[in-house]
Every structure is written in structure tokens, then in C-alpha cells.
Amino acid sequence: MNNRLGFRPAQNHTMRTMQNANAERRERTTRETGPGRMTLPEAPRTASPVPWLTSIHAREGRGPYGNPGYRGNCSGLLIEDLLNFYRPRRVLDPMQGGGTCRDVCSALGIAYQGLDLRSGFDATRPGAFAELGRFDFIWMHPPYWRMVRYNDDPRCLSNAPTMGEFIGRLRAVLRNCQEVLADGGKLAVLMGDGKHEGRYMALPFRTMRAAALEGFWLAAPEIVRFGHGSTSSSKTYATSFIPRLHDVCLVLERNSRRLPARAS
Secondary structure, eight states: OOOTTSOOHHHHHHHHHHHHHHHHHHHHHHHHHOSSOOOOOOOOOOSOSSTTOSSEEOOOSOOSOSOTTSTTOOOSHHHHHHHHHHOOSEEEETTOTTTHHHHHHHHHTOEEEEOOGGGTOOTTSTTTTTTSOOEEEEEEOOOOTTTOOOOSOTTSGGGOSSHHHHHHHHHHHHHHHHHHEEEEEEEEEEEOOOEETTEEOOHHHHHHHHHHHTTEEESSOOEEEEOTTOGGGGOOOSSOOOOOOEEEEEEEEEOSSOOOOOOO
16 A cells, blocks of 8 residues: 555665665764865955965965975975065075975075074074074974984984973074064964873974063964875874874064063
8 A cells, every 4th residue: 555655665664774774874974084075264355465374274285395205394385375475585494404495485586594403503502593684584393392303413402301491492593583583574483293201292382482481472373284195194093082183383573572581
């Protein structure tokens, strides 16, 4: 006997079974991969020369910049966007590593000076920047503490024996940057994070505190940079945790109201 919709009971049962199976499949897919592809929030229209540069930097790839095989090397696309936004005449990178900032400046025709501990330049040494002149923009992607060991040089930030000493050395570099930053200039610091002895180190927050103590404050919102192509994205872990897929860029300028000095 047919029901009002014209389906026999056996057909109704089959349809309900299929619907239930489809619902279970959708639930399982959502549980494993998330609720589909997510879109970024709409940004307001401004007079920015780089309208896609917002507090979330999600451009994929790295561009033709720097040595992609250099451990910890970042994409040049964020640097490219920042330089196109601030339009500096002269840029300093005191920890140039794989040369990403150097290559971006070359492509954009911006005067650049890059230095590195590998060539004997110790950015933490007092007065190390004294003969460099003034810069409108300083890019700094320092080694993170205890994450990538680039060498055995005790002057390298990644080799600091304690977190307190790491922050102290970072403050010394920030102090040197303060001395050569031109009026109205900007200092951009890219900082990631990781765990030490089972606890997250909160390096971006510690960096902001260190910068404030050295007379800097935010010139723009902190920028969350998506880590497309990071080495951990291709790994499989047996434990359950929330993966970190970003680092943080702090764009800083001189702060007229300096925080009182305090132990790190």
C-alpha cells in the first residue's frame, strides 16, 4: 500500500537509511576536517596602498625571495606587503639569515643593509649599530629560543642558557634598533612560539613586553601570519593537541610614554 507521498514503506525505509548514512558521513567529515573551507572576515575599504594587508596575513607561498632551504626562513610576501605599505627609503635587517628581506628590497628597488652573526656581526653588542646611519624601516626575524640551533656561538639568541637571558639579549637588539630608527620609522619583529619542558613559551607576548620596556609600542595591529608550507604540516602525531599554524608580526614605533624598567 502506498502512502500519501507515493512511496512504499520499504522505499521509505531505504531512503531513511540513506539519509542517515549521509548525515553520519557529513558529521564524520566535519569532525575530521572541520566545517569546510573557511573565509576571512571582510576588511573595510581604506586608502591603503595594500588593501589586502590586514591583521591576518594569509597569502600562500613565499615568493621568489630568500633561501627556502634555510631553517626557519619565512615567506617574503609579508615583508613585501609591509614595505609597499610603509614605503621606506632605507631598510635594515640585522639578522638577515637566508636573505629574504634582502631579496624583497632588491625587487622593490629599496636601499638595504643586511648583517648577520654568521659574518661576525653581533646585534646584541652595545653600540653595534652606531656607524650604520638611519633607517626608515627595520625588519627583524630573530632566532627563537631553544627551537632551531643555528650554531654553537654563545652570542646567538637561540643559544641563550635561560629564557631570561634570551629576553635580555633581545632587549639589547631592540635598544640598538632604537638608536638607528629614523623619526617616524617602523620596526617589524616576526616571532613564533613553541614549547619548552611541556609549556608554551609565549614568545610573542614576551617580545611585546621587551619592546615596550625599550621604548616601543604598536604602530599597527599585531599581524597573525599564516604558516603555509611549514614543516610540521606534513607530519603525523600520535598525541592530541591544537596545532599552531601561525606566527605573529609586531610592527613597532617609538613610544612617547616609556614603561618603567623591570626585571624580565
